[in-house]
Amino acid sequence: MSMSLQAIHKNQPLVHCITNYVVANFTANGLLAVGASPVMADAIEEAGEMAAQSSALLLNLGTLNERTVASMKEAGFSANKHHTPVVLDPVGVGATKFRIETARQLLYLLKIDVIRCNIGELAALAGADWTSKGVDSGNGHIDVAATAKQLANHYQSIVIVTGEQDVITDGERVEFVTGGHEKVTKMTGSGCLLSAFCAAVLANSKEPFNDLQTLLNEYKQASANSVAAIGTFHTNFLNELELLAEGRR
Amino acid sequence: MSMSLQAIHKNQPLVHCITNYVVANFTANGLLAVGASPVMADAIEEAGEMAAQSSALLLNLGTLNERTVASMKEAGFSANKHHTPVVLDPVGVGATKFRIETARQLLYLLKIDVIRCNIGELAALAGADWTSKGVDSGNGHIDVAATAKQLANHYQSIVIVTGEQDVITDGERVEFVTGGHEKVTKMTGSGCLLSAFCAAVLANSKEPFNDLQTLLNEYKQASANSVAAIGTFHTNFLNELELLAEGRR
Amino acid sequence: MSMSLQAIHKNQPLVHCITNYVVANFTANGLLAVGASPVMADAIEEAGEMAAQSSALLLNLGTLNERTVASMKEAGFSANKHHTPVVLDPVGVGATKFRIETARQLLYLLKIDVIRCNIGELAALAGADWTSKGVDSGNGHIDVAATAKQLANHYQSIVIVTGEQDVITDGERVEFVTGGHEKVTKMTGSGCLLSAFCAAVLANSKEPFNDLQTLLNEYKQASANSVAAIGTFHTNFLNELELLAEGRR
Numbered sequence: 216m217s218m219s220l221q222a223i224h225k226n227q228p229l230v231h232c233i234t235n236y237v238v239a240n241f242t243a244n245g246l247l248a249v250g251a252s253p254v255m256a257d258a259i260e261e262a263g264e265m266a267a268q269s270s271a272l273l274l275n276l277g278t279l280n281e282r283t284v285a286s287m288k289e290a291g292f293s294a295n296k297h298h299t300p301v302v303l304d305p306v307g308v309g310a311t312k313f314r315i316e317t318a319r320q321l322l323y324l325l326k327i328d329v330i331r332c333n334i335g336e337l338a339a340l341a342g343a344d345w346t347s348k349g350v351d352s353g354n355g356h357i358d359v360a361a362t363a364k365q366l367a368n369h370y371q372s373i374v375i376v377t378g379e380q381d382v383i384t385d386g387e388r389v390e391f392v393t394g395g396h397e398k399v400t401k402m403t404g405s406g407c408l409l410s411a412f413c414a415a416v417l418a419n420s421k422e423p424f425n426d427l428q429t430l431l432n433e434y435k436q437a438s439a440n441s442v443a444a445i446g447t448f449h450t451n452f453l454n455e456l457e458l459l460a461e462g463r464r
Numbered sequence: 465m466s467m468s469l470q471a472i473h474k475n476q477p478l479v480h481c482i483t484n485y486v487v488a489n490f491t492a493n494g495l496l497a498v499g500a501s502p503v504m505a506d507a508i509e510e511a512g513e514m515a516a517q518s519s520a521l522l523l524n525l526g527t528l529n530e531r532t533v534a535s536m537k538e539a540g541f542s543a544n545k546h547h548t549p550v551v552l553d554p555v556g557v558g559a560t561k562f563r564i565e566t567a568r569q570l571l572y573l574l575k576i577d578v579i580r581c582n583i584g585e586l587a588a589l590a591g592a593d594w595t596s597k598g599v600d601s602g603n604g605h606i607d608v609a610a611t612a613k614q615l616a617n618h619y620q621s622i623v624i625v626t627g628e629q630d631v632i633t634d635g636e637r638v639e640f641v642t643g644g645h646e647k648v649t650k651m652t653g654s655g656c657l658l659s660a661f662c663a664a665v666l667a668n669s670k671e672p673f674n675d676l677q678t679l680l681n682e683y684k685q686a687s688a689n690s691v692a693a694i695g696t697f698h699t700n701f702l703n704e705l706e707l708l709a710e711g712r713r
Numbered sequence: 714m715s716m717s718l719q720a721i722h723k724n725q726p727l728v729h730c731i732t733n734y735v736v737a738n739f740t741a742n743g744l745l746a747v748g749a750s751p752v753m754a755d756a757i758e759e760a761g762e763m764a765a766q767s768s769a770l771l772l773n774l775g776t777l778n779e780r781t782v783a784s785m786k787e788a789g790f791s792a793n794k795h796h797t798p799v800v801l802d803p804v805g806v807g808a809t810k811f812r813i814e815t816a817r818q819l820l821y822l823l824k825i826d827v828i829r830c831n832i833g834e835l836a837a838l839a840g841a842d843w844t845s846k847g848v849d850s851g852n853g854h855i856d857v858a859a860t861a862k863q864l865a866n867h868y869q870s871i872v873i874v875t876g877e878q879d880v881i882t883d884g885e886r887v888e889f890v891t892g893g894h895e896k897v898t899k900m901t902g903s904g905c906l907l908s909a910f911c912a913a914v915l916a917n918s919k920e921p922f923n924d925l926q927t928l929l930n931e932y933k934q935a936s937a938n939s940v941a942a943i944g945t946f947h948t949n950f951l952n953e954l955e956l957l958a959e960g961r962r
Contacts, residue, residue, distance in 0.1 A: 229849075236485040236504075236734040237489055239776075240489055240737075240738055240739060241489060243901035243902075244947070247900065247943070252846060253847070253848075253901065254805065254808070255733070255734075255775070256808075256809070261808075261810070264809045264810065265809055268847075269847065277504070278488075278504055278505065278507075280507040280508075280509075281507065281509070282778070307503065310510075311505070311513045312513065313507060313509035313510040313513075348478055348501060349478045349480070349502070349517075349518065350501075350502075351478075351501050401706075403493050403496055403502065444707065445703060445705075446497075446702030446703040446706075449493070449702070449944065450945055450947070450948055453942075453943050453944030454943060454944040454945060456943075457899075457943045485737055485753075486737040486753050487738065488738075490738060526753070527753050527754065527755060529756040529758075556752065559762075559763060559766065560758075560759035560762045560763055561762065562758035562762075598750050598752030598763070599751075600750050650745045652738060652741035653738070693952035693955055693956065694951050694955045695746075695948035695949060695951030696948055698742070698948070699948055
């Protein structure tokens with residue numbers, strides 16, 4: 216049943232991640248656990264060259280700065296030129312002007328295949344009324360599915376909004392994914408790793424929407440299977456991802 | 465009994481951390497384990513704005529550079545302006561001129577509520593005779609309580625010096641906290657995470673001195689409860705922090 | 714039997730690491746597990762001063778950028794001046810021009826005692842025909858022992874090429890180390906940590922070649938002893954390293 220993680224395991228995509236230093240280790244270990252090859256490279260001198268040889272590109276705004284934003288653009292241009300899929304994770308985009316401006320620039324300059332965010336980040340990207348809380352979801356009321364659909368149409372991207380109930384939409388279809396366990400939100404980088412997995416799935420997908428929906432299901436399954444005190448949860452989660460990817464769950 | 469971690473769990477403070485990339489992941493996971501919301505943001509373009517909306521600010525010198533030091537100042541000014549508590553962790557301050565000069569600048573420019581350090585760092589800040597060893601304590605002989613008291617008075621801060629016996633002083637009162645287990649020193653970032661917890665406690669504290677003293681006790685309790693081979697210790701420690709914060713220990 | 718890790722445990726060397734942010738935490742925890750003292754410091758303002766007081770220096774190209782490359786040179790000059798051993802880990806050197814040029818510059822400017830790499834990185838440094846895959850080994854055919862020997866002679870370094878079978882050579886002697894378990898390649902930073910251990914061994918070694926060969930054996934032993942699902946493997950691996958260093962395996 217765990218077809219998307221198994222596909223990653225089979226295809227072993229090279230995923231170029233320009234991501235934040237908080238979750239870089241966890242992202243690399245998560246990608247390795249499911250059989251992908253992570254490569255982190257954020258210097259302007261090599262960002263384009265690295266993206267050109269990769270199977271997919273992840274741009275994550277978690278600890279962005281002027282230098283890494285420039286590298287994200289360079290890598291994104293290169294990925295677009297080589298028809299390499301690009302995933303944007305607009306971490307904490309509602310928190311500061313710098314984040315929202317950077318996200319909008321990237322979305323304007325680049326063809327982004329998937330935007331993976333939480334509800335607060337969705338609200339910020341859509342200009343909706345919302346109170347953000349750092350890189351967490353925050354509080355407010357929006358129609359998640361309708362807003363995500365609008366965003367997907369505007370940027371011609373698949374939009375994935377994760378939470379207690381995940382929403383995935385390409386602007387026409389809208390699907391919901393439930394299950395999982397809230398414990399996963401107590402592990403930093405759980406959303407960031409999912410974004411990296413989206414990139415890994417896109418690297419070899421013929422039906423991106425379906426394969427990403429399957430991935431969301433599998434990711435929720437991994438968190439549900441891992442429930443324990445939080446330190447043990449970390450360990451269990453990597454174990455579960457590996458087992459799912461190897462077809463042993 | 466574990467009142468300070470339980471208070472964090474209840475208040476869920478947003479803690480803005482400008483910290484080193486060695487411990488950023490562990491710090492985020494530790495804060496999440498006890499129910500706080502970490503946000504790491506070190507770009508000059510957003511440091512002030514992020515600090516303004518946070519409940520507390522942590523400045524950690526672990527892997528400082530010119531760019532992040534500028535952001536620390538910006539975030540610190542913003543925190544001071546908004547009466548947001550600021551914790552300074554002067555990692556390895558005795559090791560290089562750049563570190564001691566940066567620490568002194570921050571202490572001169574900003575109102576720092578708590579300085580959390582080890583004995584070697586205390587000695588360096590106080591200009592005492594001491595042989596530092598990188599970011600470890602190093603060797604020498606000082607009267608820790610007297611030196612900490614002096615520093616607390618000089619900077620009008622609470623000073624916490626951790627070690628086999630912790631010392632906490634506001635320049636008048638001096639308290640000692642014993643217990644814990646030395647194994648905790650074999651886990652990188654154990655001091656850094658404690659500094660982040662100090663920030664999280666200050667976010668909602670009416671009696672900072674008492675609440676921080678309680679925190680020191682709880683942190684030692686967590687390390688004593690976690691004793692095992694070092695890999696297992698890491699897992700246990702996060703488990704214990706969560707259990708203490710949830711009132712289950 | 715685990716004499717090199719035990720020697721680290723006894724000597725407690727201070728290892729200055731300029732390494733990538735993906736593995737910085739794991740490297741610090743690994744060094745601490747075996748009793749060494751890690752210090753990460755990559756600011757140009759302090760790199761030379763930190764290297765001068767350290768027992769060994771590790772230069773790792775994993776997430777290099779213009780700023781950290783300048784600091785690597787500064788730290789390297791200082792280490793050379795103070796006769797402090799230097800280890801180079803040319804992560805992903807075959808992937809981009811920036812990496813290979815940086816590695817060649819460092820090898821030209823500095824006396825490097827040990828180069829620790831995988832086969833793909835060896836091929837890149839030797840200018841051999843090879844298809845790299847990010848920071849992984851990639852594919853191609855070279856005579857590993859002969860190429861490593863040539864490189865060792867060219868740079869007057871000990872060259873260690875790790876893989877299913879490790880090769881160590883000083884340009885004359887060539888030794889092979891087998892054992893271990895491929896699971897270790899699914900844990901990010903396993904090679905990077907080994908490079909840091911090489912630095913820690915060199916800090917106090919009278920017979921570097923033999924002591925490093927012993928280290929390679931011990932490292933393979935730790936991975937073989939740790940086999941489990943990947944999350945559990947991480948925990949086991951740190952446990953095993955500590956047990957080996959304490960002479961309890």
